[in-house]
Amino acid sequence: MIEKIWPSPEIVEDLSALRKISPLTHVITNIVVTNWTANVLLAIGASPAMVIAEEEVADFASIASGLIINVGTVTSADAKVMKLAATAANKAGTPWVLDPVAAGALRFRTEVAQELLQQKPSVIRGNASEILALAGTAGGGKGVDSTASSSEALPFAIELSEKLGAVVAVSGEIDYITNGNQTISVPGGHAMMTKVTGIGCSLGALMASFLGIQKDPLRAAVSASAVFAVAGAKAARDSKGTGSFAVAFLDELNLLSL
């Protein structure tokens, strides 16, 4: 059974805690979205830090409140760094999020993502094609875009969640977030969110921020998705096209009161 719990007092509470504590979020992401992701996290009130040196990632993953690893433009040198960070996070008990961008479409990153799964991410966030690929189903995908809907991927997301003991979040027209036992749907948002690069990637990063103030990974992932859904819908109202939408989206995250 899919529950709709949004909006809810829990999400309001989580957003308020995030703004108060400003959780230090370790971001290892792709070269396309670093700037955008930092601005998203700053807009809402988190404290992002992009630490990527082999010499630094393990130490920083141990002291951060949460970690996001996104394989969008992963190279073999990056993969080594990501494994160091994930291993350190796992060891230190830092909750972390895996964003397996374009897994299934390209073999190298799919293997990197599969290896990272061994380090027990708290949350895996992807589009339908990516989640299908990690679940071992031929998902396909067109480059970085999904060719399946989030509802098609849901049964596989639940299975994957049970197998890994991690929350799985499938982004799409409706977001589904599941811990295997419980599945929550987050509707809302706007189609324009797929036309600004990095909105999905920054959602994964925001989940890592919420994990810094909320121990339940299902609730942390739902809070992040809900915040994005509300901000996206509001931003679309005041936007002319994708350029002004991106600006309005940051403004809405910055000003959001649920």
Next chain:
Amino acid sequence: MIEKIWPSPEIVEDLSALRKISPLTHVITNIVVTNWTANVLLAIGASPAMVIAEEEVADFASIASGLIINVGTVTSADAKVMKLAATAANKAGTPWVLDPVAAGALRFRTEVAQELLQQKPSVIRGNASEILALAGTAGGGKGVDSTASSSEALPFAIELSEKLGAVVAVSGEIDYITNGNQTISVPGGHAMMTKVTGIGCSLGALMASFLGIQKDPLRAAVSASAVFAVAGAKAARDSKGTGSFAVAFLDELNLLSL
């Protein structure tokens, strides 16, 4: 003889096809403009994917509809990856665009660009100084900016086009695009386009997108230039300075009807 064919029914047709098909465009570009380039291509309706791992570029260049290689911040590791991608594109018949940023001004990248030319790009897009440098004329250039005008570079562009069997596009106050036999001028645009980083770089990427829906590289390059000229002129009307211009430019690309 230079023809002015813009605006034309062909360009309207190409833009419509691009939006319908959303060509998968493989982007290997410099670290300054990755985010901007992705947003430009998404705004207009193409499907960009920044795939840069040594393990992935050859496969992806083979399945993409078009490829852009931009040497703006090329390192020796990047150069290796670019050659793999260009070779794969050439072998698979994927049309590709070379953007030789700052060729002539710095030796290493000039050599990388010259080597990439062996892999038969469909289009070479640069400013006057860059095209002069590739044509073997001391172009100079000030960092990444041109010190010559596009009309000065035109004779050399035609010669280069004949020699390489590639379309050569010289960007400037007026853009000239030539296949050696035929030269088309695209006026329009706005001076503010030189004050937002990556506008020229993203034009090269958009040419790669148009090559995914239009087999004639001259026409593909002209369509991309014309779309930019119209969007740039429109965006300048609603802008206060370079910040709001960049936002308006994305909006215009998103909403453009010719």
Next chain:
Amino acid sequence: MIEKIWPSPEIVEDLSALRKISPLTHVITNIVVTNWTANVLLAIGASPAMVIAEEEVADFASIASGLIINVGTVTSADAKVMKLAATAANKAGTPWVLDPVAAGALRFRTEVAQELLQQKPSVIRGNASEILALAGTAGGGKGVDSTASSSEALPFAIELSEKLGAVVAVSGEIDYITNGNQTISVPGGHAMMTKVTGIGCSLGALMASFLGIQKDPLRAAVSASAVFAVAGAKAARDSKGTGSFAVAFLDELNLLSL
């Protein structure tokens, strides 16, 4: 004694010279802020070039008017390139700025920053925690954010300036810029400047641009800080949140008349 010299005819003169000469500024910065930094420098009228290849940095640092080195996401490969650039700048007499992002918080980058100090930067720009760390005082810092105020760091900044023979600029609610003998405070700006990634980093880059037209490094650093303070305060007036603030900030830099 701290002097307040802002606004002053000297700053107006420097801004005018910068716009006339458009100094070629060599930028080696972190992957989060490359695009933003380029747009800031273009908006105000400088000419940025992000040259990062091992084969190119020494040549380019020698011909540029100024150089900024920012260690925000430095890796060991980057560190090698930064040392080549700093050494070449020092040898050629190109004035350069060091931005020791998160020095003190992470050991590797602190060591890289300390080594770079041997190459005689004209200006060191950082937040209070970073300057405290370089001065040998345990500054701490939370990731990339300061946990101390600029006035707390000022005595240590003066000491560091005397020791190194370099101008030290401490950014904060009030910026302090000192050459050991003389200390100038620049008030103004807006809290929103800490909520857009890269504003501090691009201030360091702008100091490198001003060094291209103003031989006195104290005055160059003050001019850059004053321009940012004015543009930040103006931008905040027309902004809804951090997204529109970033856009307005670029507009204000572009249109600024002091």
